[in-house]
Structures are given as C-alpha cells and as structure tokens.
Amino acid sequence: MIDDLLEPLIAFRRDIHAHPELGFCEHRTAGRIAEQLRALGLEVHEGIGGTGVVGVLKNGTSTRSIGLRADMDALPIHEQTNLPYASKTHGSFHGCGHDGHVAMLLGAAQHLARSRNFDGTVNFFFQPAEEGLGGAREMVKEGLFERFPCERVFGLHNWPDLPAGTIATRPGPIMAAADRFEISLEGRGGHAAIPQDTPDAILAAASLVTQLNSIVARRIAPTASAVLSITQIHGGHTHNVIPAEVSVSGTVRTFDAAVRDVIEDALRKIAAGVAMAHDVTAHVDYQRCYPATINDAQAAQEALEAARTVGNAQIAPEPAFTSEDFAFMLQACQGAYIWLGQAKAEGSVPLHNPHYDFNDDVLGLGIRLHVALAERHLAKG
Ligand SMILES: [Zn+2]
Ligand SMILES: [Zn+2]
Incomplete structure (x- = not known):
C-alpha cells in the first residue's frame, strides 16, 4: 500500500x-x-x-x-x-x-x-x-x-x-541539553619582563581551565552524567607582552535540570574565584541553548x-x-x-x-x- x-x-x-x-x-x-x-x-x-x-x-x-x-x-x-x-x-x-x-x-x-x-x-x-x-x-x-x-x-x-x-x-x-559559555578574563596588559606590575590573564586562564575540569569530577554524583569541554582559548599576540584579555569558551551537556544548575553555578563561582586570586576581572556569558x-x-x-x-x-x-x-x-x-x-x-x-x-x-x-x-x-x- x-x-x-x-x-x-x-x-x-x-x-x-x-x-x-x-x-x-x-x-x-x-x-x-x-x-x-x-x-x-x-x-x-x-x-x-x-x-x-x-x-x-x-x-x-x-x-x-x-x-x-x-x-x-x-x-x-x-x-x-x-x-x-x-x-x-x-x-x-x-x-x-x-x-x-x-x-x-x-x-x-x-x-x-x-x-x-x-x-x-x-x-x-x-x-x-x-x-x-x-x-x-x-x-x-x-x-x-x-x-x-x-x-x-x-x-x-x-x-x-x-x-x-x-x-x-x-x-x-x-538527547542532552546543550549550553555554551565564554569567560573573558581582563587584566591591564603590560611588559612580560615586569610581572610584578601586571596581572597575568594567561596564568588565570590556565588555572581556570584546570578548575573548570574539576566540576564534573567533584561536584556531580558519579551516578549522574555530564560533559564540560573547553574548546577555545584566545589571548596574547607576541612574546614579550602580557595580554590584557584572555577568553576561555566551551560547551556543557547534561540530562538533568538540577545537574545543569549545579554546573552553571559552579562555573560562575570558579570564574569569580580565579579572577579574584589573579587580580583580574571575569565576565561570564553562559547561554542555555537546547534543554x-x-x-x-x-x-x-x-x-x-x-x-x-x-x-x-x-x-x-x-x-x-x-x-x-x-x-x-x-x-x-x-x-x-x-x-x-x-x-x-x-x-x-x-x-x-x-x-x-x-x-x-x-x-x-x-x-x-x-x-x-x-x-x-x-x-x-
Ligand atoms: Zn543535525
Ligand atoms: Zn538533525
């Protein structure tokens, strides 16, 4: 038929x-x-x-x-x-x-x-x-x-x-929920030979990448599932300048609304904490795309x-x-x-x-x- x-x-x-x-x-x-x-x-x-x-x-x-x-x-x-x-x-x-x-x-x-x-x-x-x-x-x-x-x-x-x-x-x-985030770390920029005078947004970004990767391992129950992947880092343009800004971006995938909330909350806290520790400011753009x-x-x-x-x-x-x-x-x-x-x-x-x-x-x-x-x-x- x-x-x-x-x-x-x-x-x-x-x-x-x-x-x-x-x-x-x-x-x-x-x-x-x-x-x-x-x-x-x-x-x-x-x-x-x-x-x-x-x-x-x-x-x-x-x-x-x-x-x-x-x-x-x-x-x-x-x-x-x-x-x-x-x-x-x-x-x-x-x-x-x-x-x-x-x-x-x-x-x-x-x-x-x-x-x-x-x-x-x-x-x-x-x-x-x-x-x-x-x-x-x-x-x-x-x-x-x-x-x-x-x-x-x-x-x-x-x-x-x-x-x-x-x-x-x-x-x-x-199918998973898909979110995307971009965290901009802003310092002042300065001479690479005078680190004591210039907050280091590169080092802050390095710390941020490590800390963000602890969220799923340490904040989410082993029986739940989630992915946080950092997929982009942009910053710097030459060998003797500490850049004024570095951005870190990635994606978050989850199945449970509560797990999604925990990840976004932890990401914002870590960004703020890392920024404070490195004397830079953090701007977090976290977009919830599909549930x-x-x-x-x-x-x-x-x-x-x-x-x-x-x-x-x-x-x-x-x-x-x-x-x-x-x-x-x-x-x-x-x-x-x-x-x-x-x-x-x-x-x-x-x-x-x-x-x-x-x-x-x-x-x-x-x-x-x-x-x-x-x-x-x-x-x-
Ligand atoms: Zn498709
Ligand atoms: Zn399709």
Whole structure:
C-alpha cells in the first residue's frame, strides 16, 4: 500500500536535497510541502514559527489527536558527496537528513489521507531551524499546541549508528541539553619582563581551565552524567607582552535540570574565584541553548509498540550527548523522540559529515512508523 508512494517521494527527497535551505530560510521547501499537503485536501497553515508549516487531517468523530514532526533545515556545510542530486547551493547541505524526514512525513500524510484508517486528528508539523536556532521553540511560543492540540507528539530522526530496519527509543532522557559559555578574563596588559606590575590573564586562564575540569569530577554524583569541554582559548599576540584579555569558551551537556544548575553555578563561582586570586576581572556569558530531550515513559512505550509492528524495535540502552530542539515540543506535550536506523551493510557516514546522505532504503519504514503511530493512537472503535 505504501510502496507505490516511494518512487515519487525519493525524487521529491532528492529535489529537496539539491535545494537545501538554512534555518528560518526554508521558503522553497515549506512552499513545496504546503502545496503537496493542499493537493491531499489537508487544512494547511503556513508561517508558524517563521517558515513552519502545519497540515491538519481529520477523520471520523473522535476528539483524539496526535502530532508528527519533521524538521526542514539544512546545515552550513559544503557538500562533498558528488551525488547527481548534490546541493546546488554552495555552503548549504542536508547533512543531517532532514530532507529524508520531510519526505517520510509527507509520505505518511499521503497514505493517511487516502486510507483514513483512523478516528481523530493527525497534525503534521514541518518545523524550521532545528540546527541550533530553535525553530521548534518558536513554533511552541506561537501557540502550536493551543492551536493544534495533541495528546501525543512524536519526532523521528534518522540514525547512522543503528542498522537500517532498526528503530530505537527509550523512556526518559534521549538527547542532552546543550549550553555554551565564554569567560573573558581582563587584566591591564603590560611588559612580560615586569610581572610584578601586571596581572597575568594567561596564568588565570590556565588555572581556570584546570578548575573548570574539576566540576564534573567533584561536584556531580558519579551516578549522574555530564560533559564540560573547553574548546577555545584566545589571548596574547607576541612574546614579550602580557595580554590584557584572555577568553576561555566551551560547551556543557547534561540530562538533568538540577545537574545543569549545579554546573552553571559552579562555573560562575570558579570564574569569580580565579579572577579574584589573579587580580583580574571575569565576565561570564553562559547561554542555555537546547534543554534535554526527555521522552514521556508512556509515549516511549507506545512508540516501541508501534515500531514493533513495522520493524526491529529496541530500547536504546543510553541517551546521546548531542542535542535536539524537539526537546521544546516535549516540554509542551507528552511524546517521544525516536531513532530510525539507516546504516547500510557496508557501514555509514555520520551526521553532519560532508559525505553524508540520507538512506532512501529506510524511507518506506519511516512512513510506516509514522502511520503506525497515528493509527495506533487514533484506533477506530
Ligand atoms: Zn543535525
Ligand atoms: Zn538533525
């Protein structure tokens, strides 16, 4: 029943791949999606959270409802696949497979619009700007779940670490919260030969790096998990000058809001303490980007049950330390984030790599999973 949809959908996926658009600029992509949803007879809403598109499909009399989400944006990477349908836009590339996500959700809309084997409302959410810009947050802020109420919301992401045919999810945390920080240490600057007159921002930065690395080891319980990585130090320009300013930057990943609070608090205290000890001043810019993606236990169970009807379903043993702005939808609505395996027998290319491409062999499985989630939650009778 779904197989006849695949050939045109693969062509559609490759067209989106050839015309990638960065976050909040998905005008062509959103336009093509809206056009297709309208042709299916769905109620279509555009411009939600920037370039977001929502398609609403109702059947029967039930007030039950479900939301299914796909992200639409590309990454600022120069594609190096040499595929016939490679990106025509220099420096923009579907390196996270969101082209595949769009095609799978559109396929589910096509199938459900004609089969109508459900009773209730299916909301198809095509969101902008997943890659760092928080398109899901913007849609939620604009009242997504008030305008299109959902008892459950599910998001599917292709997963190169799992073999094609495998579907995995887990109750509780599945993706990490991602924060970034920059600490500027400011002294006065002066002659390197007269250290007694010049506070040393370089030495303060060295101490800061060591102290910050003690936070996870000494302040967080061994049974919890977190990452603090320092990824940049900038300061100094020549051999005989003590610089006036040095900056230290990095990222923090956590799964638990309390652990996140402890880390930010400790980081601020250490920056202040180190600055005081070295007679410099510290300015801390700590930005909480995406929260942790936390699956509702019941919704994760439902997702696994739906997955079992279409593929090889498994409980993911541990969460990933990467992050995902579907987290904002899960803060507003019970639901689950699901990994769709896409590795070929010969291996796989990781997400965000310039040689990556979505595996069209799993497109049908992704459609079947979306359909199973909708038909299961909105079962007739
Ligand atoms: Zn990505
Ligand atoms: Zn992605």
